[in-house]
Amino acid sequence: MRHDAWFRDAETGTGRWELDEIIYRSPTGGLLEVTHDIEALKSRSPAAWMQLWDSRYKRTMWPFGSGVWGKKEIVLPNIPDEDIVSLDEGGTNLFWADRFGREIGVPDLWVKQCGVSHTGSFKDLGMTVLVSQVNHLMKSGKQPGILGVACASTGDTSAALAAYCAAAGIPAVVLLPRGKISPAQLIQPIANNALTLALDTDFDGCMRVVQQLTEDRKLYLANSMNSLRVEGQKTVAIEMVQQFDWEVPDWVIIPGGNLGNVSALYKGFEEILALGIINRIPTIVCAQAEAANPLYRAYKSGWREFHAITAGETQASAIRIGDPVSRSKAIKALMRHDGKVEQASEQEIADAMARADRTGLFNCPHTGVALAAMLKFIARGEIKKGHRVVVVSTAHGLKFGESKAKYHTNTLPGITPTYANPPVELAAKVDAVYDAVMRHMERTRP
Numbered sequence: 001m002r003h004d005a006w007f008r009d010a011e012t013g014t015g016r017w018e019l020d021e022i023i024y025r026s027p028t029g030g031l032l033e034v035t036h037d038i039e040a041l042k043s044r045s046p047a048a049w050m051q052l053w054d055s056r057y058k059r060t061m062w063p064f065g066s067g068v069w070g071k072k073e074i075v076l077p078n079i080p081d082e083d084i085v086s087l088d089e090g091g092t093n094l095f096w097a098d099r100f101g102r103e104i105g106v107p108d109l110w111v112k113q114c115g116v117s118h119t120g121s122f123k124d125l126g127m128t129v130l131v132s133q134v135n136h137l138m139k140s141g142k143q144p145g146i147l148g149v150a151c152a153s154t155g156d157t158s159a160a161l162a163a164y165c166a167a168a169g170i171p172a173v174v175l176l177p178r179g180k181i182s183p184a185q186l187i188q189p190i191a192n193n194a195l196t197l198a199l200d201t202d203f204d205g206c207m208r209v210v211q212q213l214t215e216d217r218k219l220y221l222a223n224s225m226n227s228l229r230v231e232g233q234k235t236v237a238i239e240m241v242q243q244f245d246w247e248v249p250d251w252v253i254i255p256g257g258n259l260g261n262v263s264a265l266y267k268g269f270e271e272i273l274a275l276g277i278i279n280r281i282p283t284i285v286c287a288q289a290e291a292a293n294p295l296y297r298a299y300k301s302g303w304r305e306f307h308a309i310t311a312g313e314t315q316a317s318a319i320r321i322g323d324p325v326s327r328s329k330a331i332k333a334l335m336r337h338d339g340k341v342e343q344a345s346e347q348e349i350a351d352a353m354a355r356a357d358r359t360g361l362f363n364c365p366h367t368g369v370a371l372a373a374m375l376k377f378i379a380r381g382e383i384k385k386g387h388r389v390v391v392v393s394t395a396h397g398l399k400f401g402e403s404k405a406k407y408h409t410n411t412l413p414g415i416t417p418t419y420a421n422p423p424v425e426l427a428a429k430v431d432a433v434y435d436a437v438m439r440h441m442e443r444t445r446p
């Protein structure tokens with residue numbers, strides 16, 4: 001069975017450009033999207049798709065054990081398997097947050113752990129697709145002018161790009177806002193031998209530079225305005241449904257910055273809806289940090305207006321974005337499906353993250369944004385006890401150790417850490433240790 005995929009204008013749904021072309025925007029300047037021949041895909045029944053995808057899930061037949069490439073037919077159907085650059089992405093734990101859920105009155109709460117992956121964020125899902133395609137273009141001689149791949153990043157995109165390019169032997173160039181990403185995120189592209197350029201600007205400034213830098217097509221642009229990445233990221237939607245034995249949750253809550261991922265989530269749900277695999281799309285909430293909330297402001301205006309802003313400082317540094325590139329895609333999808341947008345203050349982010357950590361998670365601040373947004377929907381009675389809720393965790397908490405350490409030692413400016421658990425420094429004496437243990441047990445007795 002053969003089916004095709006191509007780029008089209010995401011604004012108008014028209015036009016056709018081949019995936020082997022180097023093109024990021026339509027002639028009118030709009031974003032592109034990858035389109036699949038859904039009619040051809042429908043020649044397989046929903047049951048047969050579910051069976052095929054289940055038969056590959058986390059198995060050993062390369063590259064189909066990857067959560068992304070197990071669904072190759074709906075990702076990049078025609079790339080030769082030998083050109084695929086896969087680091088076994090996807091297939092991440094869907095954590096049943098049983099204890100936290102019961103604590104907050106939503107026992108059917110789940111956290112999709114997208115950060116438990118090779119470079120520690122969901123960016124791996126999109127980057128495997130993009131770097132595979134570049135690898136294909138270079139190896140096949142279809143685009144002999146490509147020297148390497150470049151991106152602007154708030155930290156996680158550059159980590160993923162650097163790792164996938166290093167694995168394939170493709171030169172990578174990353175543009176980072178100097179001093180605005182975590183030390184772990186900075187060391188990742190350096191270790192993977194990417195040319196790491198720290199610019200005196202914010203992410204939006206890096207984004208403007210990289211778009212000009214890649215204009216002459218010598219460097220392939222790896223930001224999520226490149227719609228190939230969305231194809232990998234959309235598999236999160238399909239995979240979470242698969243992990244519920246193909247049942248659709250009621251709510252999915254996801255942090256948003258450049259808004260590629262919320263667009264990707266909708267695309268995944270829409271496509272399996274079109275294939276008849278599911279019969280409804282969950283209510284999606286895009287959660288933003290108050291310091292970087294242009295989408296939230298647009299939502300509050302009833303979608304009447306959108307204004308880019310200068311994003312302020314936030315613990316959720318990977319979503320410190322004031323001028324999101326994928327806003328038109330995201331807004332269209334949110335409007336189509338009555339999606340919601342919520343925001344969270346720095347205090348709310350820090351406390352939500354720490355509170356959930358106490359029940360066995362280890363959240364990054366962006367997941368904290370989603371958790372804080374969820375708590376607001378619960379408080380308003382919109383998320384109800386019987387609802388099944390999925391929080392998309394976008395990065396591994398270990399990438400953000402400094403901000404977590406500052407919380408627990410009460411050194412985050414302007415924040416009162418409600419759930420702080422600072423280390424206790426003691427002499428190496430059994431009596432002192434015994435006393436400390438007993439005092440602790442007394443205090444925390446249920």
Ligand SMILES: *Cc1c(COP(=O)(O)O)cnc(C)c1O
Pocket residue numbers: 121122123156157224255256257258259260261262318319364366394395
């Ligand atoms: C990139 C990123 C986001 C935001 O995704 P967008 O597609 O830019 O909206 C959220 N959390 C983390 C950890 C990220 O790296």
